Amino acid sequence: EPEVTQTPSHQVTQMGQEVILRCVPISNHLYFYWYRQILGQKVEFLVSFYNNEISEKSEIFDDQFSVERPDGSNFTLKIRSTKLEDSAMYFCANRLDGGASNEQFFGPGTRLTVL
Amino acid sequence: SQQGEEDPQALSIQEGENATMNCSYKTSINNLQWYRQNSGRGLVHLILIRSNEREKHSGRLRVTLDTSKKSSSLLITASRAADTASYFCATDGGGSNYKLTFGKGTLLTVNP
Numbered sequence: 001e002p003e004v005t006q007t008p009s010h011q012v013t014q015m016g017q018e019v020i021l022r023c024v025p026i027s028n029h030l031y032f033y034w035y036r037q038i039l040g041q042k043v044e045f046l047v048s049f050y051n052n053e054i055s056e057k058s059e060i061f062d063d064q065f066s067v068e069r070p071d072g073s074n075f076t077l078k079i080r081s082t083k084l085e086d087s088a089m090y091f092c093a094n095r096l097d098g099g100a101s102n103e104q105f106f107g108p109g110t111r112l113t114v115l
Numbered sequence: 116s117q118q119g120e121e122d123p124q125a126l127s128i129q130e131g132e133n134a135t136m137n138c139s140y141k142t143s144i145n146n147l148q149w150y151r152q153n154s155g156r157g158l159v160h161l162i163l164i165r166s167n168e169r170e171k172h173s174g175r176l177r178v179t180l181d182t183s184k185k186s187s188s189l190l191i192t193a194s195r196a197a198d199t200a201s202y203f204c205a206t207d208g209g210g211s212n213y214k215l216t217f218g219k220g221t222l223l224t225v226n227p
Contacts, residue, residue, distance in 0.1 A: 031212070031213060033214065033215075035215075035217075041219075042203070042217045042218060042219045042220060043158070043203065043205070043215075043217040044217070045214045045215065045216065048212040048213075048214050050211075050212070055211060055212045056211075056212040056214060089155075091157065091158060093215075095213055101146070101163065101165060102213075103148055103160050103163045104148070104160070104205075104207075104213075104215055105160060106150070106157055106158040106159075106160070107157060108156065108157035109156070109157045109158075111155075
C-alpha cells in the first residue's frame with residue numbers, strides 16, 4: 001500500500017539555523033499539507049499546497065517558513081531561522097483530490113528539536 | 116470550546132470492554148476523520164465519515180455523526196491492550212483546501 005515518507009525522522013538543530021524537512025507524498029495525490037504538533041498538544045495546520053502553490057497558510061506559517069515541490073515528487077518545508085518554539089513533530093500529509101470521501105494520509109513525522 | 120474537542124481527555128478501561136470517545140465541532144464540515152497516534156509516533160487514519168452519513172463501521176470501530184449537534188463518537192468494541200493510544204477527531208471543512216482541524220485527543224489506556 002502506498003505511504004507517505006518523511007526524512008529525517010529526528011532533527012536536532014541550534015537556534016537560528018535553517019532546517020529542511022522532506023516528504024515524499026503518495027504519487028498521484030494532488031493536495032499537500034504540513035502540520036505540526038508541539039509535545040502534548042494537538043495537531044495544528046501550517047500550510048496547504050495545491051497546483052504548485054500555497055493555497056492556504058495559518059498564522060503560524062510566517063516569513064520564516066516556506067514550502068516547495070522542487071522536483072514534482074518531494075515536498076519540503078523549510079524553516080529559515082529556527083526558534084526554540086519551533087520544536088515540535090512536523091507531519092506531512094496528502095490527499096488524492098477534492099472529493100468528500102478522500103482522507104488525508106499522514107507521514108510518520110519529523111521530530112524537530114531546537115536547542 | 117474549540118473546533119474538534121474530544122471527551123473524555125483520558126479513558127482507562129479493561130481489555131474486552133468497549134471504549135467510547137466523543138468529539139464536538141463548531142463549523143460546518145465536509146467530513147470528519149478519526150486518527151490514532153501511538154505515543155510520539157505518526158497519525159494513522161482510522162475512519163472517515165462524510166457529512167451526509169450518520170454511521171459507519173470498520174472492523175471493531177463504529178463512528179457516528181450528528182451534524183445537527185455537531186458531534187461525533189468513536190466506539191471501539193472488544194478493546195485490546197494494543198488499542199492503547201491517543202485518538203483524535205479531525206474535521207475537514209471543505210472549501211478549496213480541505214485542511215483538517217484537529218481536536219486535543221483522548222488518551223485511551225486499555226489494561227490487560
